[in-house]
Amino acid sequence: MDILLPVVILTSLATVFAVVIVFVNKKLAVQDDPKVEEILSLLPSANCGVCGKAGCADLARSLVEGKAKIEDCPSCSAQSKAKIAKILGGDIAKFEDTLVICACCGGNACDDKYEYQGYGDCASIELIAGGRKACSNGCIGQGKCNRLCPYDAIQIIDGVAYIDNTEDSKCRQCGICITNCPKKIMKRIPAKAEIYIACSSCYKGKDVRSMCKKGCIACGLCAKICPQSAITMKGNLPIIDYDKCNACGDCLAKCPTKVIRWLKHD
Amino acid sequence: MKDRFKGVIEPFSNGIVKNNPTFRLVLGTCPTLAITTAALNGLTMGLATTFVLICSNFLISLLRNVIPDKVRIPAYVMIIAAFVTVVDMVMAKFLPDLHKTLGLYIPLIVVNCIIMARAEAFSNQNAPLPSVMDGLGTGIGFTLALTVMGIIREFLGAGSFFGIEIPYLSNYAMTIFIMPAGAFFVYGFLIVLFNAAVDAIQKKIDAKSAGQKHHVLHAESAEPEAANNEGGAE
Amino acid sequence: MNYALFLIISGIFINNFILSQFLGICPFLGVSKKIETALGMGIAVIFVMGIASVVTYGLNLLLVIAGIEYLRTMVFILVIAALIQILEVVLKKFMPSLYSALGVYLPLITTNCAVLGVAIMNITSLAQQSVLYAFLNGVASGAGFTIAILLLAGIREKIETSDIPKPFQGFPITLITAAIMAMSFAAFASLMF
Amino acid sequence: MVKKPADKKPTDFKKRQKAFFKSESFKAVAVLAIIALVTSLILSVVYRFTAIDEAEAMRKKINDVYNAGTITPIDVSGYDNKADSVILNAFMAEDGACVVVSKSKKAYNAAQGITLFVIIKDGRIAKVANYSSSETPGLGSKALEGAYLEQYVGMRASRLASGDDVTSPSIPPLDIKYISGATKSSTGVRIAVEAAAAFYVKEVAQ
CATH class of the missing domain: 1.20.5 (Single alpha-helices involved in coiled-coils or other helix-helix interfaces)
Structure with a gap:
């Protein structure tokens, strides 16, 4: 009798609950839109929240309801973006893939206006007289981007942020560093770019040379010698038109301060 | 033969160091904080959990194709609860005083996140033998962590080691370590030490394997902000 | 009447479920990154603890009559797991708005030490055994859980912007914050025995 | 097929x-x-x-604590317990001493409570011993060991039985020194002892 009673009670309890679960699952199942599951499987499911939604499941649902655009999720790979667009039925809009670079190479080479001893990160240093660097649009180097990057793709080398875009790059272009950098020197450039300008100074050459040994001195040589005339000088800084640039590398060789650099190899 | 052997041993060694449940995955935190007021408690709780972990991993991986997905959670929970009740009964009979000190926390092994996590993550996709090894590895990792926590908290909090009073120390014991606040402190610092150690070893392995592959740009600069790892022969 | 009041006060302050009884630490560490998620988790826990306390209290009467007390853990956890699974589907069907706020946390709660902990404590340590007191104890412990997790979420959001050495980031700093919180909650212990 | x-x-x-x-x-x-x-x-x-048969285990424990010879159980079901304690059972020993098993619901480890053996002989507490309680080792457990429990030995049961609410100031101050850092455990033990004394005075003494 001692064995029969517990067996009967537990088995009946388990059966009752199993029946209720099965009944509930069958009868009250709310048909989730199958597209949502499909899209969710294509999203990177890093739940980084950059798209402003509470995680990828939320993004998938709002994509189906049309409340969000696939571009909101920057760390989603190109093929899955194309697949998701196909699931959503829209035409495969031209997804302009981008890469993220740090448009500054000064760091320790750029003099400091004051020596910052205190608490906090780039944002707090920025509050005091526009940061400790002499050059007001240069990287402060306190590593806020390095800490916030969910994919650990940014390194602080010699006091300046550097994003490795070579083949084994961890950067998923999610854009957290762009929004959080107080100096706004993290920039998106088209994926097909081969070279980039590692400086965003707006000063004349004479002032730059007095502040930073590595900054662009706005000599304009790159613009003059570029065979495809892809480079134009705008406000003491060269701007590359990536549709014309064929990565011949003449400007890179000519640049006296080596501010123009290869993007995908060294 | 080699990779089959590795397939079995690998989850075992993983469980102890790489994803040690308590320090790396931060799972099963309830007993870790509550029980480790004495080293002996930590050890027994660890061993009891290991026993349940091994048996439930084995049985769940055996039944992994049989249990339909709709009733997966209740089925797993029942299997785990069965083993826990067996442990509870055996302990009540043969180790009564230890059973009293662990008290409420033995039935709570059922909801110990480690067991459910290993069941969901590992044993319902792998064959029984690797699952058992994984259960064993994770269990031993958990037991080691609990015992270390127990030793530290008992040494600092009650001035005794495995119950043996240390004559001079015990009247200077800081009872804060027996209280909940101390538990959180010790657990936090142990995670820091464990992570720092594993990262340092990992960095050394990477450095050795990376060797000359370093890009010119990075080569000469050391990592400025990883302050606490010892330089190590580069 | 004063026993009910005592239950509420002790549930929230004196025997706070996380900071002095160490139950439900996994979600406490895992879900407390943002205040909204912590609040969602807290309400879901109160909701489940209330229902679970009542159901398990009733079941325990059945067990005592049948004389199979040793199956208590098995029956309780089976009931809680099944209950949560049923709750999830029912909520999704009848109250989609509530489901969208709490839905994602329900499966998390199944393996939550707090729910089973309160179910067992209702049986062993309640001075006056009655369904109302069991329900009250469940809800009060849930409220204690919610307050602790909200406090931690608020602090953790501040920690996000501060500069923490690399090995301390993530769980260690959260644990040390919890330690300081536990110290302050320990003061409540002498509030009313 | x-x-x-x-x-x-x-x-x-x-x-x-x-x-x-x-x-x-x-x-x-x-x-x-x-x-x-x-x-x-x-x-x-x-x-x-x-399966452990509770009564058997308890009887064995009593003999370890106090050689009471053959003990006859007293019916405790009729007794109305105080709010925070319960008399599990009581026995009359051969030599006239009464062994009361009383459990206090208030303790640091509330789930377990504190259950004590209180042996009262001709109106005075003869011995107090821990039966089953698990206070925090190294802290609460000190309240369950000899030194703290010795303080109750020799006290008259009637004086202990008077106080209803232990923490209210009206209670005549008993010179019981609590263990610092373990107030809950020490008070829990005191409640259990006073409950046993009250039971003794009401049921056994007259």
Whole structure:
């Protein structure tokens, strides 16, 4: 009798609950839109929240309801973006893939206006007289981007942020560093770019040379010698038109301060 | 033969160091904080959990194709609860005083996140033998962590080691370590030490394997902000 | 009447479920990154603890009559797991708005030490055994859980912007914050025995 | 499988029944029921081997604590307990001493409570010993050890029995020194002892 009673009670309890679960699952199942599951499987499911939604499941649902655009999720790979667009039925809009670079190479080479001893990160240093660097649009180097990057793709080398875009790059272009950098020197450039300008100074050459040994001195040589005339000088800084640039590398060789650099190899 | 052997041993060694449940995955935190007021408690709780972990991993991986997905959670929970009740009964009979000190926390092994996590993550996709090894590895990792926590908290909090009073120390014991606040402190610092150690070893392995592959740009600069790892022969 | 009041006060302050009884630490560490998620988790826990306390209290009467007390853990956890699974589907069907706020946390709660902990404590340590007191104890412990997790979420959001050495980031700093919180909650212990 | 000639066209009911058994939901219920059956079978069998009979264990513990010879149980069911404590049972020893097993619900480890043996002989506390309680080791456990419990020995049961609410200031101050850092455990022990004394005064002494 001692064995029969517990067996009967537990088995009946388990059966009752199993029946209720099965009944509930069958009868009250709310048909989730199958597209949502499909899209969710294509999203990177890093739940980084950059798209402003509470995680990828939320993004998938709002994509189906049309409340969000696939571009909101920057760390989603190109093929899955194309697949998701196909699931959503829209035409495969031209997804302009981008890469993220740090448009500054000064760091320790750029003099400091004051020596910052205190608490906090780039944002707090920025509050005091526009940061400790002499050059007001240069990287402060306190590593806020390095800490916030969910994919650990940014390194602080010699006091300046550097994003490795070579083949084994961890950067998923999610854009957290762009929004959080107080100096706004993290920039998106088209994926097909081969070279980039590692400086965003707006000063004349004479002032730059007095502040930073590595900054662009706005000599304009790159613009003059570029065979495809892809480079134009705008406000003491060269701007590359990536549709014309064929990565011949003449400007890179000519640049006296080596501010123009290869993007995908060294 | 080699990779089959590795397939079995690998989850075992993983469980102890790489994803040690308590320090790396931060799972099963309830007993870790509550029980480790004495080293002996930590050890027994660890061993009891290991026993349940091994048996439930084995049985769940055996039944992994049989249990339909709709009733997966209740089925797993029942299997785990069965083993826990067996442990509870055996302990009540043969180790009564230890059973009293662990008290409420033995039935709570059922909801110990480690067991459910290993069941969901590992044993319902792998064959029984690797699952058992994984259960064993994770269990031993958990037991080691609990015992270390127990030793530290008992040494600092009650001035005794495995119950043996240390004559001079015990009247200077800081009872804060027996209280909940101390538990959180010790657990936090142990995670820091464990992570720092594993990262340092990992960095050394990477450095050795990376060797000359370093890009010119990075080569000469050391990592400025990883302050606490010892330089190590580069 | 004063026993009910005592239950509420002790549930929230004196025997706070996380900071002095160490139950439900996994979600406490895992879900407390943002205040909204912590609040969602807290309400879901109160909701489940209330229902679970009542159901398990009733079941325990059945067990005592049948004389199979040793199956208590098995029956309780089976009931809680099944209950949560049923709750999830029912909520999704009848109250989609509530489901969208709490839905994602329900499966998390199944393996939550707090729910089973309160179910067992209702049986062993309640001075006056009655369904109302069991329900009250469940809800009060849930409220204690919610307050602790909200406090931690608020602090953790501040920690996000501060500069923490690399090995301390993530769980260690959260644990040390919890330690300081536990110290302050320990003061409540002498509030009313 | 070879189709037997005599096999009639399966009736609609048999086809539906076969479908029912194959269906997903039946499998779910069946699996859960079988698991429940097997586990409860194992557990009840294991329980038979490991069942401890409470009374026997208690009697053995009493003899370790105080050689009371053959002890006759006293009926405690009629006794109305105080709010925060309960008298589990009581025995009369040969030499006239009364062994009371009293449990205080208030303790640091509230789930377990504190259960003590209180041996009262001709109106005075003869001995107090811990039966089953698990206060935090190294801290609360000190309240369950000799030194703290010795303080109660020799006190008159009637004086201990007077106080209702232990923490209210009206209680005549007993010179009981609590363990610092373990107020809850020390008060829990005091409640249990006073409950036993009250039981002794009310039921046994007259």
